[in-house]
Amino acid sequence: MEHLKALIRDVPDFPTRGILFRDVTPLLRDPGAFAEVVQTLAERYRGQRIDAVAGIESRGFLFGAPLAMALGAGFIPIRKIGKLPGEKVSREYALEYGTNTLEMHRDAARPGERVLLIDDLLATGGTAAAAAALLGDVGAEVAEIAFVVELTLLPGRAALAGHAVHSLLTY
Numbered sequence: 001m002e003h004l005k006a007l008i009r010d011v012p013d014f015p016t017r018g019i020l021f022r023d024v025t026p027l028l029r030d031p032g033a034f035a036e037v038v039q040t041l042a043e044r045y046r047g048q049r050i051d052a053v054a055g056i057e058s059r060g061f062l063f064g065a066p067l068a069m070a071l072g073a074g075f076i077p078i079r080k081i082g083k084l085p086g087e088k089v090s091r092e093y094a095l096e097y098g099t100n101t102l103e104m105h106r107d108a109a110r111p112g113e114r115v116l117l118i119d120d121l122l123a124t125g126g127t128a129a130a131a132a133a134l135l136g137d138v139g140a141e142v143a144e145i146a147f148v149v150e151l152t153l154l155p156g157r158a159a160l161a162g163h164a165v166h167s168l169l170t171y
Contacts, residue, residue, distance in 0.1 A: 125159025
């Protein structure tokens with residue numbers, strides 16, 4: 001996996017001073033690496049009865065949609081506030097540099113469905129915890145929470161206690 005790590009760019013002081021941002025866009029630009037990430041994740045979850053893959057806006061969409069297709073599952077977008085029409089559920093969460101709110105259509109997942117939640121990066125875990133809570137609010141079961149990158153010096157896994165967590169790359 002070191003060849004994939006080599007494609008992730010460090011951007012200091014983004015989005016605010018003192019934050020080292022791990023940018024996955026160079027990995028997305030490499031078709032072989034992008035395909036490898038999706039295939040590696042698909043191999044992990046194939047045969048696990050995943051009914052849907054939920055991706056967190058916005059980079060979770062980039063990995064989640066092709067992963068859902070590879071698994072023969074539906075895709076659920078979990079978006080920032082104000083982006084979805086219709087009846088929604090919402091959760092506010094803390095970031096390492098502020099707060100935000102996530103929303104999901106109330107009917108995006110049904111009670112008892114097994115949903116794989118995915119995002120590009122696990123840092124403090126607030127975003128993923130809010131997304132998992134949204135799925136729980138509508139009665140879905142979070143099968144696992146997957147990330148392409150995990151920053152192990154931050155308490156992300158602790159924020160996701162009670163959920164199985166998988167990361168491809170760690171820093």
